[in-house]
Amino acid sequence: MAFELVSSARCFGGEQRTLRHLSAVTGTPMRLAVFLPPQSSGQRCPMVIYLSGLTCTEDNVMAKAGAQRVAAELGLVFVAPDTSPRGDGVPDDAAWELGQGASYYLDARRMPWATHFRMESYLVDELLPMLCGALPVQASQVGLMGHSMGGHGALTLALRHPSKFRSVSALSPIVAPSQVPWGKKALEAYLGEDEDSWREHDACALLQRHRFDGTLRVDQGDADPFYQEQLQTWLLAQRCEEVGQAADIRIHAGYDHSYFFVASFIEEHLRHHAAALSTGRDKE
Numbered sequence: 001m002a003f004e005l006v007s008s009a010r011c012f013g014g015e016q017r018t019l020r021h022l023s024a025v026t027g028t029p030m031r032l033a034v035f036l037p038p039q040s041s042g043q044r045c046p047m048v049i050y051l052s053g054l055t056c057t058e059d060n061v062m063a064k065a066g067a068q069r070v071a072a073e074l075g076l077v078f079v080a081p082d083t084s085p086r087g088d089g090v091p092d093d094a095a096w097e098l099g100q101g102a103s104y105y106l107d108a109r110r111m112p113w114a115t116h117f118r119m120e121s122y123l124v125d126e127l128l129p130m131l132c133g134a135l136p137v138q139a140s141q142v143g144l145m146g147h148s149m150g151g152h153g154a155l156t157l158a159l160r161h162p163s164k165f166r167s168v169s170a171l172s173p174i175v176a177p178s179q180v181p182w183g184k185k186a187l188e189a190y191l192g193e194d195e196d197s198w199r200e201h202d203a204c205a206l207l208q209r210h211r212f213d214g215t216l217r218v219d220q221g222d223a224d225p226f227y228q229e230q231l232q233t234w235l236l237a238q239r240c241e242e243v244g245q246a247a248d249i250r251i252h253a254g255y256d257h258s259y260f261f262v263a264s265f266i267e268e269h270l271r272h273h274a275a276a277l278s279t280g281r282d283k284e
Contacts, residue, residue: 083150172227175232176204178202220251
């Protein structure tokens with residue numbers, strides 16, 4: 001299915017677009033934001049897909065993080081999908097950490113979520129081929145990154161589908177959702193009570209059986225109010241050391257969970273992806 005152009009604006013010599021399409025996987029209209037760097041007018045470019053956090057839409061990172069300037073310099077196509085299906089008939093929850101805007105980037109198995117909340121299949125099997133077919137991107141040079149719930153999504157999807165993504169990074173990710181309150185609530189709601197199924201969408205658990213052929217780049221602020229209870233970045237550092245997964249995990253004094261933090265470090269993340277995508281697997 002083709003993308004519909006919702007809006008377009010000139011930005012750092014490139015083009016900022018909002019697109020919409022009807023998803024056969026979610027059964028709903030889906031929106032995404034795309035930045036095309038100036039280099040894409042004459043050649044195919046590497047692409048980085050950014051997964052946003054709880055309550056966000058495709059707009060947050062594009063409006064707040066300042067990614068376009070760096071993506072324009074590096075020649076990266078930068079894509080931000082919405083965080084969940086939305087619209088009439090799509091289930092929701094009164095709590096902000098569940099339902100619309102809180103998909104956890106997995107395929108739900110439990111009703112009422114299972115019909116529409118199929119974000120893993122949407123991203124990997126539907127959206128990624130659509131992007132590679134419709135945009136001037138190199139299909140073999142795709143990176144994945146995200147923030148908070150989206151950082152969880154980036155890590156787990158890269159570990160579950162390593163042939164699709166050549167680089168990965170995360171800002172303030174939920175690294176062990178099967179062990180923390182946010183994750184337990186969402187995983188039980190979407191997948192049911194079988195905790196073994198939860199671990200299939202938990203980066204720390206996945207690393208017991210899977211490796212990413214490259215460096216996991218993670219940044220976390222130590223003044224993040226969710227750091228101790230919900231994010232627990234040290235668990236990922238411990239697991240990477242235990243299993244021999246290459247990782248660059250940095251804790252930053254005084255930084256919180258907001259887009260001020262994302263904006264402070266997104267340039268380093270985009271340079272990480274550009275280096276990995278231009279040379280093959282990142283071997284830092």
